Amino acid sequence: MSNSPIETDVVIIGAGPCGLFAVFELGLLDIRCHLIDILDRPGGQCAELYPEKPIYDIPAYPIISGQELTDALMEQIKPFDPQFHFNQQVDEIEKLDDGRFHLKTDDNQEFICKNVVIAAGGGSFTPKRPPLPGIEEYENGSVHYSVRRMSDFEGKDLLIVGGGDSALDWTLNLTPLANSVTLVHRRDKFRAATDSVNKMLALREEGKINFHLGQMTEIHGENGEMTGVTIKGPEGDTLVNCNRLLPFFGLTMKLGPVANWGLNLHENLIEVDTEKFETSEEGIFAIGDINWYPGKLKLILSGFHEAALMAQKVNAYINPDKKVVFQYTTSSSSLQKKLGVK
């Protein structure tokens, strides 16, 4: 996919709670935002790691779940009509001669914006790579952590590992076109949706897929072409012949391309000042868990505060001639108009 660049005031990298609240603070100053996130929905860690788990330190909420907090923030920023770009991550940031920034994602979407706000939390969520010796050598064709094109698996001998929805969904979807499918899971219990589990069991019953109880211990092959994987099971080792491996072990957070943008880092976190939360690159800001300054606490509430102060500086960049009058949402009729209060 290649689209013409989207021009906007601010691009926010990361749609977790801090990125979402930044839309609110910038919105009150009439600054419009596009958000980019590698996940397929807003919420960041709140949505991915603990949607159902309670958070106890959001001011005024004695208890709120990660999903409820995300939903409430989405409701709060609705008046500002933020534009979301999911399932992609920003690979490159480049400063243009006119002082604006050019961003490009791994989905080839380009943006041109006046300021960049990095609210990327713990980094990009990326699939976990099983720590099998030499697995990297097979990642150029044999090992896939997601299915981008089903045709890549046509007529192949697949080994799918895992017991969740991804593992079972792909077992069901790829069985009709693969030459053979072997599912490997460490136990005979699957946490995937019951319906998928039943369908998989039926395929197993009909002999359309093989199932092995166990865990991977070794990859075999040469020149980047996989030929098989050793599975250690309760009754010893089994060699499964396969030329495509799909391991589904969930996601982990990696700093990712952020490390290559030339920003000053402090132990893998982006150094910012505590007045504007601006990075070592003028015009690029970092808020929330991804930033560092003396005394930093990785709390959502700290990220909210950082978003508010960042917005003031972004406003000074974008609207240098506009006189800033500090106002409260409680009493300001102009702010209330922006929020759609009737």
Next chain:
Amino acid sequence: MPKITFIEHNGTSHEVEGEAGMTVMEVARKNDIPGIEAECGGACSCATCHVYVDEGWLPKTGASEEMEEDMLDFAFDVRSNSRLSCQIKVTDELDGLIVHTPEKQF
């Protein structure tokens, strides 16, 4: 104060003091024990605080619950004594507990 010993994959041993009420993961983090990442901070959501409980201690730590068992699917080289250390609460009963950290959390 209950003592907990963490033994790394390479055999390096760390004996540290825990506090009743903390989780074994929190004790590890507080003492900078290598090999316990605890990416999610203790929400039983990431399986990066995976440990092997020393066999002799299994009766005292008890078994994992269903949610933890599900999450262990995301760990590597899971064994019968595998636990997520964020789900083991330190008690005075566990004074002397020995856990082994895996070669890699992923």
